[in-house]
Amino acid sequence: PEIQYSLPSWFVKRWKKRLPGEWDDFFSANNRVPPLSIRVNTLKITTYELKKILLQEGVGKIEEGRWHDVLKIYGYPYIKDLRSYKMGYFTVQDEGAMWVSHVLSPNPGETVLDLCSSPGGKAFHIATLMSNKGLVYAVDIKDDVLIKETKERLGIDIIKPIRFDLRKEMKDFYQKADKVLLDAPCTGLGTMRRRPELKWKRSEKDIYRMSDLQKLLIKNAVKYVKTGGTLVYSVCTLEGEEGEDVVKYLLTLSPNYELSPIDGKPYLYLYPHIYDTDGFFIAKIKVK
Known part of the structure; x- marks a missing residue:
């Protein structure tokens, strides 16, 4: 399969184990040019x-x-x-990325935090779902030039960019948001249909390294959610260490964090061969 699908052997080994009977379709889908x-x-x-x-x-x-x-x-x-x-x-925007904002399901008038927001695609989708009413804080360590330009083009004015290193805590935002989206930095292995070079740039070590960072980010992110509010965690990769493991870690931190099912399942895995989207993992957590 490594040669047939032009995939690194460590990736093939992981996914043959994870998707017995389906890996063939999964590998094929990752090589198709998406619409x-x-x-x-x-x-x-x-x-x-x-x-x-x-x-x-x-x-x-x-x-x-x-x-x-x-x-x-x-x-x-x-x-x-x-x-x-x-x-x-x-x-x-890929339909997988759109799905994230639909799971968040923001309402007009709410205060929403979009963490690790750059380049801002999800922030703009969130603001549109809110009918441009309320407040969306788009927080990222990178500069917000692109967000400012896109705000003008789309005619959206409820997005407030903040430049901040989210490995630290934003103490002014404790329990301030109705909804928080953490679309965390990840290996990006779910996007290899669009970025085929990624599979040769990533290794298993990267998965574990990203998982450590994601756990730190989610531990901070949940603190900004109001009681009764929602945190959505998403990554454009399907590797378990970057998805389920991160959410399970969060759930051990407090009995007030509770998994909310998505379409009757504990988590949403968007597999390219099933949904024809980029590969995404999405989880929804209620803060009691």
């Missing part, structure tokens, strides 16, 4: 109207996506050159 998913900026335009405009702009093949505000585009690589993009009618 380009776009999320309609419903604050400016409807999906129906945007689809008509895209066809007029020369986009040949368009399919509807999983949600009412998603379109899938095929064979048009110059999407950001389109006038409709520059007008802020849509943004490019």
Whole structure:
């Protein structure tokens, strides 16, 4: 399989053990070129109207996506050159990344923290789901130039960027947020359909190293959730050490942290061969 699917042997070994009977489909899916998913900026335009405009702009093949505000585009690589993009009618985002914000399910008027936010795709989705009403703090160690530019393009003004190293605690934010999203730094191995070079740049050591960082980040993140609020933890990788192990560690810290099922399951694993998305792990934790 290593040669057939052009995958490192350590990765093949892990996943043959994890998905007996399915690994063949999983490896194949990771080698397929994914469609380009776009999320309609419903604050400016409807999906129906945007689809008509895209066809007029020369986009040949368009399919509807999983949600009412998603379109899938095929064979048009110059999407950001389109006038409709520059007008802020849509943004490019994988359906797996969109799923994260749907699990968070923010409401208009709430205070939301989006941690490790850069480049801001989920923050903008959250703000759109909130009808641009409330407050979204987009926190990241990186500079917020891109967020400022995108705010202008999309016409969203409830996002407040904060530059901060989240390995430290944001003491001013203790129990301040209705909802917190921690989309943690990770190995990114779920995105190899788009970034095939990653599989050769990562090793098993990276998985364990990232897991240690993720545990520190989630321990801090949960402190910003109000009593009765929600923390969503997500990573664009399917490795257990970066997903379930991190959440199980958090649950040992306090009896007030409780796993909320997603679609009747304790966790959501978005496998490329099942959902045709990037590989994501998503968990939802209630703070009592």
